[in-house]
Amino acid sequence: MTTETILFLLRVGSGIILMLVLLALFIILWRDYRSAVTGVEANRRIYGQLIELKEIDGRYLETGTTYPLLSLTSLGRSPTNAIPIHDTFASGEHAMVALRNGHWWLEDRQSRNGTTLNEVMIHRPAIITDGDIIGVGNTRYRMELEQ
């Protein structure tokens, strides 16, 4: 091998290493970013979720939208709620789901059309649990707790 060939090979080698450095940095930063994101999401999803449903012919169908269950989740038409509801039957501050003393409570916030729990109108705060259906206006939410 001539000197020129060796030098060329070394040049190619050093270029490849530089690219490997870039690749390694990219992978490390990407993994770091992913773990940071999943960390944030894990913090939010400890409790469970509320799955939005539509009632059609007596059957509940999932609309595909789910909301994370926070330790205090507010429902209503106003956009400041944790679960904003686009429904003229819903009041601005309609209802809320809150964790108190290890139980989940559903509370109606003096809404005009009321809140239902498993299709029964509630008049005072009620304890709810996994699988219960919350109804606000025409929309239903199924509660799913993380085990």
Added chain:
Amino acid sequence: MTAITAPETNEKKSFLNVERILLLLAGVFLLVNFFALAFIRSGFGITDALQLVVWVVCAAAGQWWLERRLPRRDMLLFPIAMFLSGWGLLLINRLTQPFADRQTVWLVISVGVMMLVAGFPHPLRWLRNYRYILLMIGLVLLVGTIILGRNPSGFADAPQLWLGIGSVFFQPSEALKIILVAFLASYLAEQYPALRAEEMSGGRRFLNVSPRIYGPILLMWGMSVVILVWQRDLGTAILFFIVFLVLLYVASGSTFILASGAALILIAGVVAYKLFAVVELRVDIWLNPWPEADGRAFQIVQSLLAFAAGGIFGQGIGQGSPGYIPVTHSDFIFAAIAEEWGLLGIIVVITCIAVIVTRGLRIAISQRPQSFLSLLAAGLSMLIAVQSLMIMAGVLKVIPLTGVTLPFLSYGGSSLLISFIIIGLLLRLSASED
């Protein structure tokens, strides 16, 4: 290249963690390029081999020490700093061989001091509690340089920014960087409630800006002017002022500060253009270097030609001719990289510096509850960011040239030492003890 061994410290984790993979890549890169350099010079000197060995020992020792002392540190800062400084060593060896030995000694000192900073108990509390003493030391250094300053090159005309004992020279303005950032961070952390209250007052912000805010701005502005007038050190003056402005902005969240600070820089720039020949020269050759390509603008024109000659993959180490650029080994080292490693090399350098800066800012965010630590991390990473941007953009003729070093890469002991101290402090902050 398997000198990076510390199996007894972490038997549970896999041997190859992030830090070691990057150090290994850096080591292979240096080996390949030193080998190519030896081929071109048709001989591998004992000192070249020694430099490589010293680098490997520094990397291994630093990694081992950090693994022991700061197991929860940021894993990217140290290997990237080692990669860049090793590359710098290689470049200095290639460009000005006699200086490389000196730089190797400085590398050993720098890594040693970084290890000290990483292992020393409570350096951050120390920085905060003794800030007035530190500030006094900094000001004494500044005044001392104005009175006793020398230039190692010996030219009577050159800026005299160094203090020397025998044949060892140190640039006090480098140390001043860290001292002033630490001082300002602790001052602003103390004024934090007042600064934030200022923000709360909302609409009437223009009317009642308190001396708490414009006091430090004017102080720093005055200091930058002193550095500029007495030392003719344009780069450091601008660097100081921009970093302080950003710190103040981070602490107060007020855009009014950014706007007024930018206006002060512009005013100072116009005045300096009229008053100082060095500023006038820099701006003139930035606007149009070509009429004087053989004269005063020779350096910048040669630098641009080096970028052009590099192309995408570069000429290969030792095969370009960055020697045409005066003082390539310090201010214009970025142009030398461009010529011999091309666009690829430049992208790697910029990525590495960007990673250091973003990690630093991330540390600042994670330390947000403690305003001093947060501001310190932000200030230190802004030092590296602004300095690198100034010299990289200056060499590319994007902004007027200001003579500052490229952190880790340029020749210069004080610059290398201070850059490694910054890395040490950031590592310390990322481990979130103290």
